[in-house]
Amino acid sequence: MNKEYINIALADDDEDDILFFTEAFEELRIKNKVSTFKDGIELMIYLEKLEGELPDLLFLDLNMPKKSGMECLEEIKANRKFKDLIIAIYSTSSSEEDVENTFVLGANIYIKKPNNFEKLKKVLSEVVTTNWQYHTNSLNKENFLLRL
């Protein structure tokens, strides 16, 4: 990525999680810009109105009020405009059903929120530094759920 900073979007209704997320990025040595959205509707309005470049990465919580992550994922994937958007599912649970459904809908990776800040940093840096071009081509059910 030949840019000064990496553009990241996060949709999550949990303030604490947003806090961990932004703090983790602050501590990472990668230059980044994080935009956060409190629910699916807010996110979709932002994306629809967006004129310039798409975020490099979208972290999507599944369990959100008003519009769930699953619905956002469906809408994004149905819109040609967002076809290059890399979507990371960022959820508390990793139930088989959710993993399966988001995989089928076309998300790029599934992250279960870690219960340790250091681990969170590790996970996020891993995701940000992934070569998505390469990863997407070799994406399968086995490596869809991120394991560290």
Place this chain on the structure above:
Amino acid sequence: MSLTPSKLLKIIFGIGLFVILCIGGFTYRHLNSLSKTNEVIKETYTLRSELDNIISNLKDAEVGHRGFLLTHDSLFLKPYQESKQKIENNLARLDTLILANQSQQLNLDQLEIDISKRFVIFNKSLDIADDKIILSEDILLLLHEGKIKMDRIREDIAKMLDYENKLLLESQEKNEQAIGVTPLFLYGILILTLILLLMAYAKINDDLKILKDNNEDLQVFKKLTEQAEIINNSATWIWDIVNNKFEFSDNLYRLVGEEPQSFEPTLENFFSYVHEDDREGFGQQVNLMIKKEDLPFATYRAVHKDGTVRSLRAYGKLMDTTIGEKFLLGVTTDISDDVKNFETIEERNLELVRNNKELSDFNYVASHDLQEPLRKIQTFISRLETKESENLTEKGKFYIEKIKSSSARMRMLIEDLLQYSRTSNSDSEFKKTNMNMLLEDAKQELSDSIEEKNAEIISDSLPTMEVVSFQIQQLFINLISNSLKYSRSGIAPKIEITHQEVLSKNVKVLEKSLFKYHHKFTFSDNGIGFEQAYGETIFELFNRLHGKTEYSGTGIGLAICKKIVENHHGVILAEGKPNLGASFIIFFPFLK
């Protein structure tokens, strides 16, 4: 083609009838010919007597003629005149007698000519005698000639008689010939007929006996059916479709709460017992029955006079007889008890499904939603540890450590509970899977602790089975981690996994199994073991044999194992010896 008994009987009777007719015909023919012969004989005798009469009359004429010639007394002429008349009568009768016989006719013609010639000579001699009293030369000559004529007549008659005799003899001979064989023939045929009739009689007798036996069997069968109907709460009926007539068995009356045969078996009468709400549907079924001549199961309610409502089910099947009649044979059963039981079971099932759903929803939501705050607690602790640890006193750091271990334990419990509730998912897919691969995956998952504990795992070659793979993998993980967890300190854990196929009847816990064979897997370790008394409670949820501080179990792992094994219709047993080791034995049924 085989002959049925009745056909055979018909044939025998046919032959008998034919033979009797033959006998009648023969007898008639023979009697006829006998009476004909009789006639011929009678005719012959009449003919002979007529011929004799002619001779005698001619002699009378001669005597009278001679008397006149001697006496010239006309008194002698009277018998002469009379006999002439008589002879003419005789000839006329003869003529009618032999009307049909041509050769006799010719003979008769000759006779007539000869007779008339004789009379010519008579008359000539009489004419001459009238003139002269004494016998002249002429008369003598005439007398002589008359004698010759007389001889000729005798010859003629003899000829006719001969002929007639010959005819009689021929006829007699023919008759004797014909009649001679008749009695024997008739007798033979009669005997044959008698034999046939006797055979037929024996056959009929046999058939009658069989019929009687069959009838008795039928009676027994009828009684049995009646009993069966009463015990089974069922009834039978026959519908003669062509004549639209019904026959109801006794129990059909009982099924609608009436005394046997207490009303006329008609559709209308029966209809009055059908529940009002079911009449339309039942009527449609009946119409369909008439159209298709076959009745699928028709279910309806019958209302007794005392108000009792019973559920009945009817079934009918068409029977075509060979003589063009059509019967719908039906069975009606009282299914009230079944309906009631079914409703109860259905209700219970629904309740169970509801309860199960509630339970698993509760379990899932609880575990799931509990994770979020816990995760935050843990994350905040990790923040405190890294960012604020220099501001904390030793005591503070100790407390943080305590919070950390407690929350870690809570996480473990929640994760295990979640695992447990997921295991009950019954809609998991069974697939043919190589168990060796599942074991490898399980070992891979546990590679860190295996390495850490320096554990050795030896296993037999395992079979391929139809399983829910993620569950079996979980089972292997739980069993191996269990062995790793409860290892004796200072002794490297050694886990042996063996497999063999066993006959179900040879294993006590499998004696009641419907499957003939089971796979037997044994996981044995050299760990701390346990008292055999806990062999069963070890699998109960939240059951722990050791203090939390000694061993970090949640008491869910083995409960999950048991659940997985039961999902696969298997059995899991635990055998332990304190300080020697534990064995977990699993049986999975399979078909060979």
